[in-house]
Amino acid sequence: MVVAMIPLVLIVFExxxxxxxxxxxxxxxxxxxxxxxxxxxxxxxxxxTLYIMALAVLMSIPFGIATAVYIVEYGPxxxxxxxxxxxxxxxxxxxxxxxxxxxxxxxxxxxxxxxxTFVGAVAIAVMMLPIVTRSSEEMLRLVPNxxxxxxxxxxxxxxxxxxxxxxxxxxxxxxxxxxxxxxxxIGETAPLLLTAFGTGLVVxxxxxxxxxxxxxxxxxxxxxPFEAGIDRAWGAALCLFVLVLAFTVVARWxxxxxxxxxx
Amino acid sequence: MSTEAPxxxxxxxxxxxxxxxxxxxxxxxxxxxxxxxSCGTIVLVILALMVLRTTTEAWPVFAKEGFFGFLxxxxxxxxxxxxxxxxxxxxxxxxxxxxxxxxxxxxIALPLAIMVSFYLTHMAPRRIxxxxxxxxxxxxxxxxxxxxxxxxxWFLPNVLRPFFEFLEGVLGWFFLFxxxxxxxxxxxxxxxxxxxxxxxxxxxxxxxxAVHPVEQRMAAYALGSTRWEVLRNVVLPASFSGIVAAAMxxxxxxxxxxxxxxxxxxxxxxxxxxxxxxxxSMASHIAATFGEATPESRTALMAIGVALFxxxxxxxxxxxxxxxxxxxxxxxxxx
Numbered sequence: 001m002v003v004a005m006i007p008l009v010l011i012v013f014e015x016x017x018x019x020x021x022x023x024x025x026x027x028x029x030x031x032x033x034x035x036x037x038x039x040x041x042x043x044x045x046x047x048x049t050l051y052i053m054a055l056a057v058l059m060s061i062p063f064g065i066a067t068a069v070y071i072v073e074y075g076p077x078x079x080x081x082x083x084x085x086x087x088x089x090x091x092x093x094x095x096x097x098x099x100x101x102x103x104x105x106x107x108x109x110x111x112x113x114x115x116x117t118f119v120g121a122v123a124i125a126v127m128m129l130p131i132v133t134r135s136s137e138e139m140l141r142l143v144p145n146x147x148x149x150x151x152x153x154x155x156x157x158x159x160x161x162x163x164x165x166x167x168x169x170x171x172x173x174x175x176x177x178x179x180x181x182x183x184x185x186i187g188e189t190a191p192l193l194l195t196a197f198g199t200g201l202v203v204x205x206x207x208x209x210x211x212x213x214x215x216x217x218x219x220x221x222x223x224x225p226f227e228a229g230i231d232r233a234w235g236a237a238l239c240l241f242v243l244v245l246a247f248t249v250v251a252r253w254x255x256x257x258x259x260x261x262x263x
Numbered sequence: 264m265s266t267e268a269p270x271x272x273x274x275x276x277x278x279x280x281x282x283x284x285x286x287x288x289x290x291x292x293x294x295x296x297x298x299x300x301s302c303g304t305i306v307l308v309i310l311a312l313m314v315l316r317t318t319t320e321a322w323p324v325f326a327k328e329g330f331f332g333f334l335x336x337x338x339x340x341x342x343x344x345x346x347x348x349x350x351x352x353x354x355x356x357x358x359x360x361x362x363x364x365x366x367x368x369x370x371i372a373l374p375l376a377i378m379v380s381f382y383l384t385h386m387a388p389r390r391i392x393x394x395x396x397x398x399x400x401x402x403x404x405x406x407x408x409x410x411x412x413x414x415x416x417w418f419l420p421n422v423l424r425p426f427f428e429f430l431e432g433v434l435g436w437f438f439l440f441x442x443x444x445x446x447x448x449x450x451x452x453x454x455x456x457x458x459x460x461x462x463x464x465x466x467x468x469x470x471x472x473a474v475h476p477v478e479q480r481m482a483a484y485a486l487g488s489t490r491w492e493v494l495r496n497v498v499l500p501a502s503f504s505g506i507v508a509a510a511m512x513x514x515x516x517x518x519x520x521x522x523x524x525x526x527x528x529x530x531x532x533x534x535x536x537x538x539x540x541x542x543x544s545m546a547s548h549i550a551a552t553f554g555e556a557t558p559e560s561r562t563a564l565m566a567i568g569v570a571l572f573x574x575x576x577x578x579x580x581x582x583x584x585x586x587x588x589x590x591x592x593x594x595x596x597x598x
Contacts, residue, residue: 093575105316
């Protein structure tokens with residue numbers, strides 16, 4: 001039954017082997033030359049990913065956790081079960097469709113904002129929201145009811161109980177969920193193609209100019225014919241993989257520590 | 264956006280907290296509830312907007328081609344009018360590509376997922392089961408663009424191409440395996456998709472098999488069954504609906520996957536019976552042509568998106584309903 005491990009091992013091996021020679025300081029700090037030429041790097045992509053992810057985190061994580069609080073602390077009622085169900089459904093929406101939706105809603109729709117950092121971040125936030133909500137919900141449910149009752153017993157109101165008792169108790173778990181969502185968001189490519197659109201330059205504008213991201217640049221590098229560009233794509237894959245891996249592993253680690261503390 | 268929560272308007276008649284004298288204290292609880300509830304409804308608002316916005320955007324195309332005409336048409340010729348639909352838009356080649364790649368993926372991944380889960384839950388010693396299930400989880404976290412890169416530049420030339428040549432040599436007379444072999448194509452995309460959906464299916468099937476009562480298995484073993492017979496005749500029938508749900512969630516993933524398919528399917532607008540042939544899936548066609556598309560053909564791409572959304576929603580909702588009725592959500596939102 002090593003079958004399940006083979007693909008991961010192969011991917012890790014190949015991405016490391018071909019990527020390790022490419023990644024250096026220049027790779028992070030310089031923009032990409034034309035695909036034929038060697039050297040340079042994905043500075044534009046890294047900056048764009050950082051920018052987009054920062055905005056997406058601000059948009060998705062507070063709302064996700066608040067939704068989970070509503071579901072766990074004020075449910076179950078008809079509204080919370082609807083929210084739960086549709087959150088589940090939302091995890092299954094194709095990412096390309098999220099891109100089309102944000103394109104239709106913001107890029108050409110209301111206001112006609114055009115391509116840019118912000119609309120890209122909205123698309124990523126929509127992808128992340130259900131992940132944050134579902135995992136936060138699980139974590140809030142792990143908080144024992146005795147803690148809530150003790151808080152009420154001391155005369156705390158419901159909101160005080162939630163803010164000062166339940167959320168701190170669930171904090172490590174909430175961190176896990178948020179980090180898993182970030183790990184997912186970093187690697188998203190398809191929705192960004194339709195919203196941030198991509199560029200090879202470092203773009204600092206909030207909205208209105210096409211913005212780049214590592215996965216998009218990776219995709220374009222991998223699908224053009226020149227060897228130097230493909231090599232850089234392997235380098236980007238290594239960086240992306242390490243980032244996603246770091247977030248996933250740290251998230252699991254925080255999560256497992258939290259669950260051993262809770263019991 | 265995130266600043267709107269605390270500034271919510273106060274409800275007129277706060278019925279709770281009347282024992283506390285300060286009006287500020289009395290307002291706090293309903294206010295807080297109102298704030299988190301409105302955050303919660305955002306999900307519903309987003310979904311509603313999604314359906315509304317994309318459908319209205321795509322409506323002219325459906326109006327011109329007819330819904331079924333759009334789905335079954337084989338011609339895709341973009342026009343470049345700004346106000347009306349002048350091209351011909353038929354999504355069948357892309358629908359075909361989506362169905363074929365997703366079917367290949369399920370056919371390969373489902374038996375594998377069942378065997379891996381059975382091994383993880385029943386046969387593996389603990390010190391192997393833990394790292395193995397961890398590996399499967401990590402596989403789920405790998406971004407699809409990395410699958411695409413790896414598939415295109417390593418897996419395809421080193422593994423798939425020799426395999427395809429062998430397949431063509433042995434089964435070349437059969438219409439599914441007719442040459443020429445281009446490398447990229449339906450089968451390549453389908454096989455990489457199978458690897459990508461393996462984790463989510465394994466995660467759910469494992470949960471389903473794990474709750475299967477141990478007494479039944481022990482009874483079967485006591486009657487002299489082999490492991491295979493236990494899996495085939497005892498565990499699988501009892502876990503059938505869960506396995507169906509897992510297959511459907513995997514199918515939903517496979518139908519909607521974009522980047523990896525885009526890099527491996529070849530991106531042509533034709534379709535043909537041979538699995539070695541190149542084509543496009545619905546999602547990959549949207550991503551491939553969106554950048555250079557005219558406003559008019561972006562409308563048509565939106566229509567493909569709506570069709571894709573409908574199919575994946577039906578598949579997903581059915582799967583979720585089955586999982587919910589089993590009452591065993593995996594609890595892992597990441598998968």
